[in-house]
Amino acid sequence: MTGGFETIxxxxxxxxxxxxxxxxGSWNPTFDMFxxxxxxxxxxxDKQMTIYGNVKKDMPVTDGKSWGxxxxxxxxxxxxxxxxxxxxxxxxxIPEAWLDDVIGKQFMVCSYKTNxxxxxxxxxWNTYQIVAPAGSPAGTLKNKVIKDVQDGWxxxxxxxxxxxxxxSTPPVVTTAxxxxxxxI
Numbered sequence: 001m002t003g004g005f006e007t008i009x010x011x012x013x014x015x016x017x018x019x020x021x022x023x024x025g026s027w028n029p030t031f032d033m034f035x036x037x038x039x040x041x042x043x044x045x046d047k048q049m050t051i052y053g054n055v056k057k058d059m060p061v062t063d064g065k066s067w068g069x070x071x072x073x074x075x076x077x078x079x080x081x082x083x084x085x086x087x088x089x090x091x092x093x094i095p096e097a098w099l100d101d102v103i104g105k106q107f108m109v110c111s112y113k114t115n116x117x118x119x120x121x122x123x124x125w126n127t128y129q130i131v132a133p134a135g136s137p138a139g140t141l142k143n144k145v146i147k148d149v150q151d152g153w154x155x156x157x158x159x160x161x162x163x164x165x166x167x168s169t170p171p172v173v174t175t176a177x178x179x180x181x182x183x184i
Contacts (some may be wrong), residue, residue, distance in 0.1 A: 003142030004112035110141035
């Protein structure tokens, strides 16, 4: 497993939904937060990713652990807005201003091959739900994907044949004020 392919995406639009019920095959989960992000990573077409999770409403929003599995949403906003320790509103929602503030800003995103194959025999790709600041060093998310596969958090990653792997280098982004010391 090479860890995936990192790119720098520019946020085109975001949509936040709360208390969302999804139907994915036989799985019918409900999420406290469901964030849909449209972005472009230099291709001729825009891409879309979703980040979702449940928060711990039994904890005060001033406690960082109150984000629960929604920490991935917090990580997105911290990476794109270049801020740390963002807090939810008292009603466990995010401030509306964040949705406007991320438009046009950049972030690092990583896609990885899955063990599911298309009819053509080529693998499907998934987008890793954890992102990083655009100025992060190359390999930041690849290494996180590899660790999450090894730790059992990602179960659908493809075992990759090393003879078919090609190194990839994300585009260089020059941002003088990017804080890349985020805990991801």
